[in-house]
Amino acid sequence: MTRTNGKDMTAATSNDTRLLPTAADGIRDEAATSQALISIRNVSQVFGLAGEPGRFGRRGRARELTALADVSLEIPAGQFVALVGASGCGKTTLLNMLAGLRHPTGGEILIDGRPPPLPNMDVGYVFARDALLPWRTARKNVELPLETRRWSAARRRQRSSEMLDLVGLKGRENQYRLQLSQGMRQRVALARTLAADPSILLMDEPFAALDARTKLTLQAEFLRIWELHQGGDRRKTVVFVTHDLQEAVLLADRVVVMLPNPGRVAQDKIVDLPRPRADQLGEVMFTDTFKETVHGLFERLEGAIEVRPDQDRGP
Ligand SMILES: Nc1ncnc2c1ncn2[C@@H]1O[C@H](COP(=O)(O)OP(=O)(O)O)[C@@H](O)[C@H]1O
Ligand SMILES: [Mg+2]
Numbered sequence: 563m564t565r566t567n568g569k570d571m572t573a574a575t576s577n578d579t580r581l582l583p584t585a586a587d588g589i590r591d592e593a594a595t596s597q598a599l600i601s602i603r604n605v606s607q608v609f610g611l612a613g614e615p616g617r618f619g620r621r622g623r624a625r626e627l628t629a630l631a632d633v634s635l636e637i638p639a640g641q642f643v644a645l646v647g648a649s650g651c652g653k654t655t656l657l658n659m660l661a662g663l664r665h666p667t668g669g670e671i672l673i674d675g676r677p678p679p680l681p682n683m684d685v686g687y688v689f690a691r692d693a694l695l696p697w698r699t700a701r702k703n704v705e706l707p708l709e710t711r712r713w714s715a716a717r718r719r720q721r722s723s724e725m726l727d728l729v730g731l732k733g734r735e736n737q738y739r740l741q742l743s744q745g746m747r748q749r750v751a752l753a754r755t756l757a758a759d760p761s762i763l764l765m766d767e768p769f770a771a772l773d774a775r776t777k778l779t780l781q782a783e784f785l786r787i788w789e790l791h792q793g794g795d796r797r798k799t800v801v802f803v804t805h806d807l808q809e810a811v812l813l814a815d816r817v818v819v820m821l822p823n824p825g826r827v828a829q830d831k832i833v834d835l836p837r838p839r840a841d842q843l844g845e846v847m848f849t850d851t852f853k854e855t856v857h858g859l860f861e862r863l864e865g866a867i868e869v870r871p872d873q874d875r876g877p
Contacts, residue, residue, distance in 0.1 A: 597638055597639070598636035598637055598638055599637060599638060599639035599640075599673065599674060599761075599762070599799050600635070600636070600637040600660065600671075600672070600673050600762070600799065600801070601635075601636055601637075601670075601671070601672040601673075602633055602634055602635040602636075602637075602656070602660075602669075602671050603634055603669050603670050603671070603672070604632050604633075604634055604668065604669035604670075605630060605632070605633045605634070605656075605659065605666045605668065605669035605670070605671060606628065606630055606631050606632060606633070606666060606667055606668035606669055607628075607629045607630040607652065607655050607656075607659065607664070607666055607667055607668075607825075608626050608627065608628050608629070608667045608668070609626070609627045609629055610625055610626045610627050628824035628825070629652040629655045629824065629825050630652040630655055630656060630666075630824065630825040630826070631824035631825065631826050632668075632669070632826065633652075633656065633669075633825070633826060633827055634669075634827070635818060635827065635830070637799060637801070638799075639761075639796065639799050640796050640797045640798070640799055641799055641800075641815050641816060642788065642797070642799075642800040642802065642813065642814045642815045642816070643799075643800065643801050643802065643814060643815065643816045643817075643818060644802045644803075644804060644809070644810035644811075644813060644814035644816070644817045644818065645801065645802070645803045645804075645810075645818050645820055646804055646805065646806075646807050646810045646817060646818070646819050646820065646859070646863065647805065647819060647820030647821060647822065647825075647863070648805060648821075648822055648863075649805065649822075650822045650823075650825075651820040651821055651822035651823075651825040651826075652820065652822070652824075652825025652826075653766070653803040653820060653825075654766055654803065655825070656803075656825075657687070657764045657766050657801065657803060659671055659678075660673070660678060660685070660762075660764055660801060661678065661680075661682060661685055661687050661764055662677070662678035662679055662680040662681075662682050662685075663680065665677075673685075673762070681710075683711070683758065683760070684760050684761050684762060685760050685761075685762045685763075685764060686755035686756070686758060686760035686762070686763050686764065687755065687764045687765075687766070688748075688751055688752060688755050688763065688764070688765040688766065688768045689751070689766050689768070690766055690767040690768060690770050690771055691771060692739070692744070692747035692748050692750065692751040693751060694739045694747055694750055694751060694754075695739075696738060696739040696740065697738075698738070699735065699736045699737060699738055700726060700731060700734050700735055700736070700737055700738075700742065700746075700750045700753075701719075701722045701723075701726065701735040701736065703739075703750055703751075703754050704721075704722040704725050704726060704750065704753045704754045704757050705718045705719075705721075705722045705757070706754060707754060707755075707757055707758040708721060708722070708757055708758065711758065721757055722735070722753075722757065723735065725753035725754075725756055725757045726750070726753050728753065728756070728787060729749040729750070729752055729753045729756075729783065729787070730749060730783065731746060731749050731750065731753065734746065743776075744771055744772055744776070745772055745776040745779070745780060748768060748769065748771075748772065748780060749780070749783075751768075752768070752784065752787075756787070760798070761798055761799060762798065762799045762800075762801070763788075763798050763799070763800045763801070763802075764801050764803075765800065765801070765802045765803065766803045767803055767804055767805065768780075768784075768802075769781060769804075769809070770804070770805070770806070777809075778843070781809065781812065781813060781843065782840050782841070782843050783840075784813075785813055785838075785839065785840035785843070786838075786840035786841070788800065788840075789837055789838040789839070789840050790838060790840070800814075802814060807856055807859055807860055807863055808847070808856055810859075811833055811835075811852060811855050811856050811859070812839075812843060812846060812847065812852070814833055815832065815833055815837075816830070816831065816832050816833060817829075817830075817831050817833060817855075817859060818830050819831075819859055819862050819863050828862050828863075829859060829862045831855070831858070831859060833855055834851055834855070835849070835851055835852060835855075
């Protein structure tokens with residue numbers, strides 16, 4: 563099993579990518595590890611254990627499915643990490659555990675030194691499908707987490723206006739889900755998540771359902787918000803799940819490649835592209851650094867297509 567505990571990471575060597583922030587980045591390995599905001603330590607997730615609604619083999623016996631095996635990652639505050647991997651390698655399961663929706667069956671997850679509580683007001687979760695409430699307007703969807711926090715109506719209204727403005731939806735405040743395009747729905751979902759100003763953003767393939775053009779626009783807009791507008795002195799910590807390697811390299815500070823059967827970390831690389839880069843995404847994609855980084859990671863990701871015959875890939 564690959565160990566990725568912050569000091570011992572695997573990676574194909576390349577001039578443009580490094581394993582971890584080095585002294586040259588002003589962050590020492592040790593510091594990055596000890597100051598991690600999110601610590602994922604030897605985490606496993608086995609489904610189908612006794613007492614769980616499991617999967618059943620031909621003989622009707624509960625069968626275990628190891629969704630994640632011995633995953634370790636240390637994520638410092640403010641880092642934008644992309645998890646890339648084929649379907650079924652446990653990306654969503656990992657995000658759910660970070661959100662506190664599921665406990666690891668082995669190992670531990672610590673956020674700011676303690677297991678993620680539920681509900682966790684400091685974590686925002688954006689899904690692939692927008693998950694907007696269809697009977698609420700865009701504004702009322704954005705205000706939902708603020709209602710949970712018992713903000714006054716006036717404060718909620720001001721905040722929802724700001725957030726919808728930030729994601730380019732001024733004038734659409736009173737429209738319902740059905741009146742909005744898929745791209746606009748994802749914008750509303752993003753505005754809703756940002757409204758509560760969480761310090762950690764979990765994003766599960768947030769742009770996967772969009773057409774190529776809309777996807778590029780939203781990638782740039784999201785990155786602009788993250789790089790420039792949000793968080794003041796400190797950017798939000800982002801764990802961004804995607805199966806699109808180019809998207810991962812384009813957006814993230816660090817790309818973690820995962821492989822399935824069982825879900826595990828295969829590679830962990832720092833992306834050595836300058837920030838802010840939101841306004842230059844078009845140019846960034848044609849730089850040698852970008853191409854070499856994608857290429858180096860792709861070789862490892864290709865292995866994800868292989869399926870070991872003794873393991874079930876799941877649905
Ligand atoms: N609640 C569950 N019960 C049983 N198996 C599950 C459950 N959730 C996910 N799995 C299985 O765990 C593996 C990882 O799933 P998932 O985290 O959704 O992968 P990804 O998001 O990378 O596509 C898959 O084989 C999936 O079928
Ligand atoms: Mg998933």
